[in-house]
Amino acid sequence: MTARTTWLTHLSRSPRRRVVSASVGFTALAVLAGSAIVAARPDTPAEAAGQGTVSLLPVSPSVQEGPQVAALSTASDAHGRLMTQPAGTPSTVAPLTCARFHAAAGTGLCLRLDGNLTTYQLTVLDARLRVRDEIPLVGVPNRARVSPSGHLVAWTVFVTGDSYNGGRFSTRVGILDTRTDTLVPTLEDWAVSVADRPYHAKDLNFWGVTFAPDDRHFYATMSTAGHRYLVRGDLATHRLTTVRDGVECPSLSPDGTRIAFRAARDGDPRHGWRLSVLDLATDRVTPLAEEHSVDDQAVWLDSRTVAYALRRGRDHADVWRTPADGTGRPRILLPDAESPAVLTAP
Incomplete structure (x- = not known):
């Protein structure tokens, strides 16, 4: 039996104080997992300043051509700050700081340090960067x-403490x-099927979710027994089914027919990753022109183009x-940036 313990809690939408329990990776964080938090009111700003200067909705198509992109700055004077940039225009930087970020249809997801600067929290934002929910991570x-x-x-x-993993990091x-x-x-x-057969193992790890448009199905990576599978999940049945081996950090195309992903070179992540695209109907894999190792979950700018971050040293990255x-x-899209997201209307 592993050291993992899981509680599934249904959260009520209410301004009352509520308790959120999460999956606990190791004992030292058990107190945080069961801590009480206050449900944020819809009009609570993520930061006191800068409201109205940055929006998570795209500008009118008549004003700009091409996608409007949000990302996190890696510039020394604004590291981790949220920035948006319509095509061909200067970027606008908000006071909001995140470790990871994504957005779609006027909803933002910011994973950031909490007030004591030692642990993290999940913050759900509306289009004006007002806090909708906060949950300790x-x-x-x-x-x-x-x-x-x-x-x-x-x-x-990333968590530690899984008994099967010898103190190394696991993903949740x-x-x-x-x-x-x-x-x-x-x-x-959840119930897992590998090659259409029920599968049970202690070493299951999951990461890199990408959602289908139906708000029921999603894809993710599942690691077990030395394999990294693309799995398809069903939120209605709580079932996961393998689709293909050798797929990490998937990103579903806007039309739902292709998966952009990173493929381990020679099947070994120690050799780096090649950005590739999988056609779900034919199972054909196309390596993309980017030859640098891409340690990122790509996003689709449109049906023909993907974007991703490439690191420059420890603290800096660019979006290509x-x-x-x-x-x-490859062409550079945003210098000194990471965690790109294409802003879309609801």
Whole structure:
């Protein structure tokens, strides 16, 4: 039996004080997982200053051409600050600071340090950066995703203490329905099928959720027994089914037919990753023109182009773009930025 313990709590939408329990990776964080928090009012700003200067909704198509992108700055004077940039215009920086960020349909997801600067919290934002919900996180933020509708948010954190893992880091996924406050704190107690057969193992790890437009299905990476599978999840049945081996950090295309992902070179993550695209109907994999190792969950700028962050040393990164069909060459999209998201209307 592993050291993991899971409680599934249904959260009521209310200004009352409420208790949120999460999946606990190790004993030292158990107190945080069961701590009480206050449900934020819809008009609570994420930060006191800067409201109205940054929006999570795109500007009118008549004003700009191309996607409007939000990202986190990696510039020395604004590290972790949220920035938005319509195509061909200067960026606007908000006072909000996040470790990971994503947005869609006027909903933002910011994984950030809490007030005591030692632990993290999940913050759900509206289009004007006002706080809708805050939940304490157990672990260190790694990935963040908002569904195309803006109704669902997902996150991945690193945790330690799983008995099977010898003290090394494991990953944990959580999903929140922002309409009902229904929380899925872990996928590890869901029914799993590998090659159409029920599968049970102690070493299951999940990361990198990407949502389908129906607000029911999603894709993610599942690691077990040395394999990294693309899995398809069903929020109605709590079932996960493997789709393909060798897929990490998936990102579903706007039309739902392709998955952008990182593929371990030679099947070994120690050799780095190649950004690639999987056609779900044909199972064909197309390596993209980016030859640098991409340690990121890509986003789709449109049906033809993906964007991703490439690190420059420890603290800096740039967001690049490249065609999704393997042609062309990478081009820089946002200098000194990471965690890109394409802003869409509800």
